[in-house]
Amino acid sequence: MLFRSSFLLTTFLLSIPKRSNFAMGEISNSTGLSGIHSVAYVTTPSEDVAKKLAHGLVTEKLAACVNIVPKVTSVYFWEGKVNEDNEAMMIIKTRTSKVDELTDYVRKNHPYSVCEVISMKIDNGNEPYLKWISENVP
Secondary structure (H helix, E strand, O other), X not given: OHHHHHHXXXXXXXXXXXXXXXXXXXXXXXHOOOOOXXXXXXXXXXXXXXXXXXXXXXXOOOOOEEEEEEEEEEXXXXXXXXXXXXXXXXXXXXXXXXXHHHHHHHHHHOOOOOOOXXXXXXXXXXXXXXHHHHHHOO
């Protein structure tokens, strides 16, 4: 009787629909989209510089979207001392395969001698949005 009860309980538990990441608008690693897209962060001395870079990145199909946060405070060590500056932050959505090209573009068009360009792969997200990035950054 114990075997039959365990079997019935297991069968019942397996039949309960599980909460799906896909149903919640997220993707999982099993969809094959994990790591294809990245978010890059770039700081600039002003919002105007960020807008100019953003327009170039989108026009050149190196980014699908760039969000500009107009005022961030950066505290950093440079040339032997601690500095504090107001900057603009760019949040750039792109394909991972385009990050090197994106970095080259920023380096060539950025006023800093050493500009920040860092990126992270996107492992999960809204699948339609990630597909939109792919459509806009071939």
